[in-house]
Amino acid sequence: MQEREGKAEGNQISRGYLAKWKNADYRARLVHTTWLFLSFISMGFIAGQRGPTFLDLQLITNTDVEEASLFFTFAAVGGLLGALVIGASYDRFNKPRLIFLANIGMGVCVGVVPQCRQYPLMIFIWFITGFCMRGLETSGTADVVRVWKSESRPYMFIVHLGFSIGALISPMVTEPFLVPKHLVEKQNSDIKSEDTAITCNITNNASLTSNNSCINNQTDLFQSPPYVVKLQYAFIISAILAVLTSLPFLIKSFMDKSNLAKGGNSRKAAEQRNVPLLYYVISIVLIMCMYICNTGIEDAFSAFLMTFAVKQMEWSKKDGALVTSAFWASLITARIFVIFVADLISPAKLLLFAMCFVIIALIGLWTSALYLAHTGIWVFVCVAGSAISILFPTGISLTDKELIPVNGKVSSFILVAGAIGLLSNPVILGFFIKEFSALWFCYLLLSEAIMSVVLLFLILIYGRKILKSVRKRTVVEIEIDSEHGAQDTLMDDLKNGTVEGLGVV
Structure with a gap:
């Protein structure tokens, strides 16, 4: 008897899943959530790059730790503004198009990061990147609730799992393009030794020719570092990933059906919860x-x-x-x-x-x-x-x-x-x-x-x-x-x- 009941329950569950798969609206929502999941992977990938590339960004802009930390501070400020602007725009504009703009903006900005050798320009590009990233996170999070309504809990975890996966794999992909630590330390030690030589020459009242020689050696050292910065390849990978994951939303923005968020999971009247x-x-x-x-x-x-x-x-x-x-x-x-x-x-x-x-x-x-x-x-x-x-x-x-x-x-x-x-x-x-x-x-x-x-x-x-x-x-x-x-x-x-x-x- 129990075996029959168990089989009956199993058949009922399987028929329930089969009925869901036959529902075109359900399949459309599932595909939409898949594209959000992939977009969050690209966002997590870019977020995961910031820590490992911090020292190389210092080399590109010739800044110290305190100065370079402003890159991420301005990215956070841009993110705060992006969350406000995209959140306020979300209910008024075409939603897939808004997600597309935030996603592709994130990809384009991060792609040009290694080319920004001027310090103010690097700060500005990180500000715009943070704006687009938080805008994508805001619109994507709201979109999960819009599409799934009261059933959104597991899908919210799935979409944000994408961010975690991107953040996990990003350092491993980025690491081969980073400048080896021993080469940077070698240059810093050489600079210190040159500075010591200059100091000693000045202290001992050495000849002007000797001092000029040391200064010339130090200048040559700065002009010819013992490494090649290849960070642009890591950020190109990020840019390509972001652009590719944005394209489905561009296509969807021109063929978006108004019934995507409608169906068996729509809210009941009691769930609207309007309050003063x-x-x-x-x-x-x-x-x-x-x-x-x-x-x-x-x-x-x-x-x-x-x-x-x-x-x-x-x-x-x-x-x-x-x-x-x-x-x-x-x-x-x-x-x-x-x-x-x-x-x-x-x-x-x-x-x-x-x-x-x-x-x-x-x-x-x-x-x-x-x-x-x-x-x-x-x-x-x-x-x-x-x-x-x-x-x-x-x-x-x-x-x-x-x-x-x-x-x-x-x-x-x-x-x-x-x-x-x-x-x-x-x-x-x-x-x-x-x-x-x-x-x-x-x-x-x-x-x-x-x-x-x-x-x-x-x-x-x-x-x-x-x-x-x-x-x-x-x-x-x-x-x-x-x-x-x-x-x-x-x-x-x-x-x-x-x-x-x-x-x-």
Whole structure:
């Protein structure tokens, strides 16, 4: 009997999937999501290049670390502006065309990065690149919700998995085109030795001819470095990838069907959740505060993990790079796994589960660093990567379910909050690590994780207690207004003698 029931359930599931595949709208949505997934791979690929190419960008522009760090600062500022502009434009313009413009703009800009040898020009091109990248992320995130509506949770994880995959493979593809570290160190040591020779000659009142000879040698050294910068090939690969993934959206923009977002997954009337402006603003502020914390944790963890390992644990840079790769590998693995369980667990429970494990991982890293437990670092980095992978996509689903529907504007506010986290965390963390110790890597991120849990509970209380009652009042008022409007119309018709079948003249 049980075997028959099991077979019946299996046949029902298979027939359900078969029915979905026969649905043309479902196939169209699936293909559309696939193109978004590929676009996010190209975006992650470009984002993953910034760290490994940092030293080579310094060589191209002849800048130091402090000056070159402005490239990424301006990219973050451009990203903040891009999220606002593209988010505000998303609901007003052709959506595939908007995604195409952001995608191809990202590809063209990153393709010319190695040609920008002037410092102001390099800052400007990174600003535009950041604008397009955040614009693509904003429009792509909103598009997943637009297309799948209440079924968007697993597909949100799939699309953002593309970003993680791109960020993981990018350093491996870029590494062969980087200038070897020993050649750069050789040039720097030669420059220092020349400077020492000049200083010694001046100190010992050597002849003018000898000084001129040293200066000429130093000039020749700058003109003929012992390496060739081949960074343009790595960025050409990024540009080609971005341009290719943008083309389907260009084609789609001319043949986009208005029924793409319609179908069996469309929202019911009760799910529209229109709320007064004040409550809408409070919802936006709450979700932005949570995303400032969550995005700051994700970005700072990946950016400063190597610094933490080298400074606090006294590891080599190779070991620091390996543990960073372990972080990304665990993040991708967990994101793939969550795709299959996202519909089984509510966004609130999933997010709370993830934040608890982030807190556990950071406490574990702090303890391991205090007692120099190297194995513990590896274990808790993997735990942190797995938990952090859940934060961004699940936050979108939480917003859509508990607070307000996610559209282009809401998506842009979320990405703006993420940009604020990207801008503030490196500055704060860099200061505390420099002035105190690398343990502030754990302290700051732990405090943000705890704050994120507090904000999660505030969001749930606000959404389930306050917004729910506000929506009920709003629905009742709309129904009463509709009834009064219908009655007024009927009375007007009776007075004017226009009601059919009543014999009124």
